[in-house]
Every structure is written in structure tokens, then in C-alpha cells.
Amino acid sequence: MTEQRPNVILIGMPGSGKSSIGKSAARILGMDFVDTDDLIVEKAGKPISQIFAEKGEAAFRDTESEVIKSLAALTGGKQAVISTGGGVVLREENVAELKAIGQIFLIHRSLEDIGGGNTYDGKRPLVSDMDSLKAIWTDREKLYRAASDGVLLNEGPFNSVVSRLVRLVKE
Numbered sequence: 001m002t003e004q005r006p007n008v009i010l011i012g013m014p015g016s017g018k019s020s021i022g023k024s025a026a027r028i029l030g031m032d033f034v035d036t037d038d039l040i041v042e043k044a045g046k047p048i049s050q051i052f053a054e055k056g057e058a059a060f061r062d063t064e065s066e067v068i069k070s071l072a073a074l075t076g077g078k079q080a081v082i083s084t085g086g087g088v089v090l091r092e093e094n095v096a097e098l099k100a101i102g103q104i105f106l107i108h109r110s111l112e113d114i115g116g117g118n119t120y121d122g123k124r125p126l127v128s129d130m131d132s133l134k135a136i137w138t139d140r141e142k143l144y145r146a147a148s149d150g151v152l153l154n155e156g157p158f159n160s161v162v163s164r165l166v167r168l169v170k171e
Contacts, residue, residue: 007102026081106148
């Protein structure tokens with residue numbers, strides 16, 4: 001009989017590597033991969049940047065909360081690695097829903113490394129420059145840490161980071 005593992009939920013800053021790390025870890029763990037941002041785009045029928053532009057952040061957060069509430073049914077009892085949007089921790093009900101279905105890991109990456117990537121690509125509507133990135137971290141750091149069951153530093157070779165997450169999950 002195989003051991004039932006809870007879902008693995010990744011939270012963290014926009015551009016911290018949640019999706020790429022999550023996809024690789026899911027493959028290694030033999031789990032499905034779910035990206036809540038992809039589910040939001042599918043549900044809304046438009047890119048996140050367009051949701052923000054047309055309806056504002058509150059409407060986006062409402063859709064995000066609906067998607068979070070649907071995760072338990074969506075995974076259908078199968079374990080998954082779930083990558084969440086950077087602001088998922090802004091609503092306590094989202095964190096409660098996530099804690100009910102799995103282990104939450106904060107993917108932490110230095111702001112300098114985040115800012116040096118494709119963070120300002122227009123896909124992350126709240127992050128336009130390093131100042132906005134710093135402001136978001138200041139607003140969310142305590143929420144991320146309070147919600148997480150563990151912290152994974154995203155530094156060093158990509159495969160090493162993924163391996164560290166897999167080890168954390170198996171512990």
C-alpha cells in the first residue's frame with residue numbers, strides 16, 4: 001500500500017519560481033500539477049492582466065478565492081502540487097482552504113533575483129519595478145511565513161532546489 005501524501009501547495013512572491021519548481025517536483029513525486037493562475041485565466045476567459053485592467057484587483061481576488069475553494073474537488077482525491085498566485089495569502093479564507101488540503105511551502109527567492117528575471121513582463125500586474133516588488137514583499141512577508149509549513153530557498157542550481165522540495169515533502 002502506498003502512503004497517501006497531502007497536496008503540496010506553493011506560495012510566494014510573483015516570480016519566485018513556484019510554477020517551474022512545482023512542475024518539476026510534481027513529475028518526480030508522481031503527482032498532478034495545478035497552477036491556480038491558469039485556472040483563473042480559464043475561468044475568466046482572459047489573461048490576468050486583462051482581468052486587473054477591466055475589473056480591478058478585487059474582482060481578480062474574488063475569482064482567485066473561488067478557484068481556491070474548488071481545489072479539493074478539482075484534484076478529485078489525487079495528490080497534486082499546487083502553485084498559487086503571489087497574493088493568495090491576502091485573504092484568510094484562502095489560507096484556511098489551502099491548509100485544509102495540504103502542506104504549504106513558501107518558495108523564497110531574493111528580490112534581486114526576482115527582479116532580474118522576467119518579473120516585469122506585464123503578466124504580473126502589481127509588479128512594475130523593483131520598488132513595487134519591495135513594497136509587495138513588505139506587505140506580504142508575515143502572511144507568507146504565517147501560512148507556510150516550511151520555507152524553501154530558491155537559490156542555487158534549479159535541480160537542487162527541486163530536490164530540496166521533494167525531500168521536504170517526503171519528510
